[in-house]
Amino acid sequence: MKVAGEVVLITGAGGGIGRALAREARRRGAAGLILSDLPGPGLESIAAETGALAIAGDLRDPDFIPALVQQGEAALGPVGIACANAGTAAGWIEKGIITAPGDEIWALAWEVNVLSHVRLSRAVLPGMIARGRGHLLQTISAAGLLTAPGAATYSATKHAALGLAESIAIAHGKDGIGVTALCPQGVDTAMLADVKDEATRADGVMSAEEVAALGFDGVEAGQFLVTPHERVRRYMTKKAGDYEGWIISMQEYKARMRR
Numbered sequence: 001m002k003v004a005g006e007v008v009l010i011t012g013a014g015g016g017i018g019r020a021l022a023r024e025a026r027r028r029g030a031a032g033l034i035l036s037d038l039p040g041p042g043l044e045s046i047a048a049e050t051g052a053l054a055i056a057g058d059l060r061d062p063d064f065i066p067a068l069v070q071q072g073e074a075a076l077g078p079v080g081i082a083c084a085n086a087g088t089a090a091g092w093i094e095k096g097i098i099t100a101p102g103d104e105i106w107a108l109a110w111e112v113n114v115l116s117h118v119r120l121s122r123a124v125l126p127g128m129i130a131r132g133r134g135h136l137l138q139t140i141s142a143a144g145l146l147t148a149p150g151a152a153t154y155s156a157t158k159h160a161a162l163g164l165a166e167s168i169a170i171a172h173g174k175d176g177i178g179v180t181a182l183c184p185q186g187v188d189t190a191m192l193a194d195v196k197d198e199a200t201r202a203d204g205v206m207s208a209e210e211v212a213a214l215g216f217d218g219v220e221a222g223q224f225l226v227t228p229h230e231r232v233r234r235y236m237t238k239k240a241g242d243y244e245g246w247i248i249s250m251q252e253y254k255a256r257m258r259r
């Protein structure tokens, strides 16, 4: 689906990849932009810069996403492209038991990295299906394909987000719904600055602008999987062809990593 002429909604738009998605959507001629994030200057400034409607709120609040879509559509018209981009890296650990982060951290990762995608899809899909057209751009991660050695919270929830994206693509492709799963490795954002795990940087750190452009290229091409870092497809092929060998190579990689 072309971005030009569409209303585009983006979560996590106050910084990083979300802010870059907002600029890229504007550059490609989006008809309207609905930007959301936690309240703060990041959201206000990107909304002012791109002439967008800013709606602040916490995605963990079950009432927030339905209200976001309702208010956004009342102001700007039906959402054509919904970008579930907000995410959290909570639960990254440098040593110790990988599942050690407490239940509240697991719940946070689940709610932000997965449940917010579920809720956004529930809010936009009925209208999109009724119109016979729409696209979901889900910012996931290469950790959803390959597992980040330093974070079970992140890897497990990003795998779940990918499973969700596949489910929607399979169930609703024939209803005119496209899905793009954007799965980068390291991207130069505030989130990466908080993550010490060197695996996220091993194949180079891309800019948020490059990744956002590739994400919308994927949307416009109707592509399901977008892997901005070139090596990710090779790792996937290795994993699919020899799962045991892939686990062993990841164990060896983890053992070599700084602790």
Ligand SMILES: NC(=O)c1ccc[n+]([C@@H]2O[C@H](COP(=O)([O-])OP(=O)(O)OC[C@H]3O[C@@H](n4cnc5c(N)ncnc54)[C@H](O)[C@@H]3O)[C@@H](O)[C@H]2O)c1
Binding pocket: 011, 012, 013, 014, 015, 016, 017, 018, 036, 037, 038, 057, 058, 059, 060, 085, 086, 087, 088, 089, 112, 139, 140, 141, 142, 183, 184, 185, 186, 187, 188, 189, 190, 191, 192, 200
């Ligand atoms: N930076 C990387 O290396 C990298 C790599 C792969 C995937 N990703 C994914 O890209 C997406 C964007 O992350 P980023 O790198 O731009 O980092 P970021 O920290 O700049 O952006 C994440 C945004 O999500 C928002 N957010 C978090 N919890 C929220 C909540 N409860 N309610 C509303 N908003 C909330 C934050 O306020 C923030 O603006 C995330 O899904 C992340 O997992 C990032």
